[in-house]
Amino acid sequence: MSLTNKILLGMVLGVIVGVVFNLIMGVDQAHQTAASPLGQWLQVFVINGLFDTIGQIFVASLKLLVVPLVFVSLVCGAASLGGHNRMGALATKTLVLYLVTTAMAIALAMGVAVFIQPGAGVDMALSSTYSAPPAPSIKETFLDIFPSNPVQAMAEGNMLQVIVFSILFGIAISRTGGEIALNMRNFFEHLNEVVLKMMMLLMQLAPYGVFCLLVKLFASIGFGAILDLAKYFFTVLFVLLLHAFGVYGTLLKLLSGLSPVIFFKKMWKVAVFAFSTSSSNATLPVNLRTCEHDLGVDNKVCSFSIPLGATINMDGTAIMQGVATVFIAQAYNIDIGIAGYLMVILTATLASIGTAGVPSVGLVTLAMVLQSVNLPVEGIALIIGVDRFLDMVRTAVNVTGDAVVSVIVAKSENMLDKTRYENMQLNAEVDPV
Template sequence: MGLTTRILLAMLLGIVVGVLFNFLSTSQLLGSGVTGVIDTYLVDGLFDIAGRIFIASLKLMVVPLVLVSLICGACALSEGSRVGVLAVKTIMLYLLTTAAAITLALLMGTLFQPGEGMEGLVAEATFEAPPSPSLKDVLIDIFPTNPVEAMAAGNMLQIIVFALLMGYAVSRSGEPGRRIASFFNDLNDVIMRMVGVLMAFAPYGVFALLAKLFAQLGVEAIVQLGKYFLVVLATLLLHALGVYSLLLKLLSGLNPVELIKKMRPAMVFAFSTASSAATIPVTLATVEKRLGVDNKVAAFTVPLGATINMDGTAIMQGVATVFFAQMYGVDIGLSGYLMVILTATLASVGTAGVPGVGLIMLAMVLQQVGLPLEGIGIILGVDRLLDMVRTAVNITGDSVVSAIVAKSEGALSEETFNDRNYDSAANGGDMTVSGQYRASNG
């Protein structure tokens, strides 16, 4: 059985076990003593430990992988001007997809009106908005004063800036630069092998994460906010399968179906972890080895996308804005909707790397159109599950932008992209790391 199949089975099994434990806990069929043992030793014990170790292992790889891969990629860009061109293309595409995402969300929210008849929830709403950084502070904080501190804190934008400068300097340093470049290329191969080793534990980590989540996630909140939940979910799927497919076909001519199929492992990881940053090792390996995107492009577009590409969050903000406007009976008008699009698009870059970025962005958007921030407390009950879906949407957007930019730069292997036998038994169940890890032999 291939690794991708095992991960999908582990995901489904984790959901089933979690839902079963939640039902047994709430129904008291087994008595408080037995359910207490399940909650203490399995849900909060074994599952929590295994899930946290798995997430920690993935995060362990993020900083060294991004730093080394990006230095290798910058070294490969022999013309210094290509770094600037690559950056402009990538950032513009990410801003375009974010604007499209929130526009679609506003349309879906207006069409299906999830806030109608929800006035009774207003009295229950409480929320204290986290402070949002100023534009001046954001711009200054992009540039590191201490690269070691940036790596220790996992500040992705600062790591990207340092790695680009380092790679550019290496590519301009003659023979010493070539020796250093060779070292980083070898180090990159070693780190990718480490990612492959971690893949062996992926099914267990995915099972533990989802079993714990669904064991603790009650259905009451989803039932109460069912219409909002379904509108956000439908918009996320429409954006991932519709907007991204259309952009990929129009701007690169590539087959969207092939991309979706090959990104399945990364999507599963993103869904399980609900963290684009923690999924970077898998996303980067998948984009390079399964889609055929050259490292010099993927090493830049994927980490940057994990930091500033917030299409899933933008969709949540768009639907939530309409939801709150309908619930509070506030007509924000066309100008208000345009302001939401502009604010959310710019905030996706302006708040990149800030903890709790989704809530900060939503608070900024609601403040801009004069809606009460307390409403955010209403949707927090279902936000964790939706966060998993929108993270999968975000990394799909990262892969689409990577493929489009790589195709425009002549850095995409179409033979690899169109290879439909990549997951065949002949390939030993290869998942992401180009033969360095094969599921058939562990």
């Protein structure tokens, strides 16, 4: 059995076992606690103990690779591209596409939500409130992009600062020239191979990590929370799928002329991995490997665009914010008008960059969006129950968007191997999952 099929099997079994545990424990959906003594014992020692521990170790082992992989791959790419006169154009195209797709995502989400009206008739008796962590100001956002201490940036996992330092370091190598530059490039290329081999070793744990993560999730929330907010849940889910297949597929065809069908066939395993881990950073090594080896994107392009996308490109999160804003406005019976909707699009698009390093980024940016149009932030408490599952889906959308932009930019710069892109016979030795 291939590793991809093992991961799929782990997902299915994780959902089934999680639901069975949920039924055995009799979990109270409002407080996510078991009712019986046996259920409480299972929840503490088996679900939150054994399964959660294994799942968190798996996610931590993947995140272990994020900083070294981003640093080494970006240095390699920038060192090779440093003297290239198209580097500025490549970076500009990547940033513009990320911002445009995010704006399209939130506009689509609000359009569909206004039509479906998921918040109509919702009972606003709140039993809990939500307090968002403070978001950084625009000045702090820009200052935080540039590192004063690259070692500290790597230790804290501040990916924007790591990206800036890596690009500067790679360009410096390319401008050094001579034997020194050659030796440094060879060193980082060899180091890159070692990091990728380490990734392949850790990927063997993926089926077991995915199984434990999903057992813990479905044992805790079950399907009761989803049914309580079914209209909101399925509206967000519908827009996520529409954006992933409709918008991304159309952009790929129009801007690159490449087949979206081939793209989605090669990307589905990355999307499955992102869904099961619910982390763009944890999926970053897999996405990088797939873009380069399966989709034929030049390493110079994907080593820049994929890490940057994992940090600032949040189309899935923007979709959730668009639907949630309309949902909360309807639930509180507040009309924000056309100007309000335009303000939401602008705020959410800029916030996708501004809060890139903030924990619980989706809910933090949603609080900012709600405040920009004077909607009550307490309304976030209504959707927290189903946000965990939707977060898994929107992570899959986010990483798919990163790959779409990488392919489009690479094709526009003649840095895409079309033969490799169209070849469906993937090399098992380099296939990450």
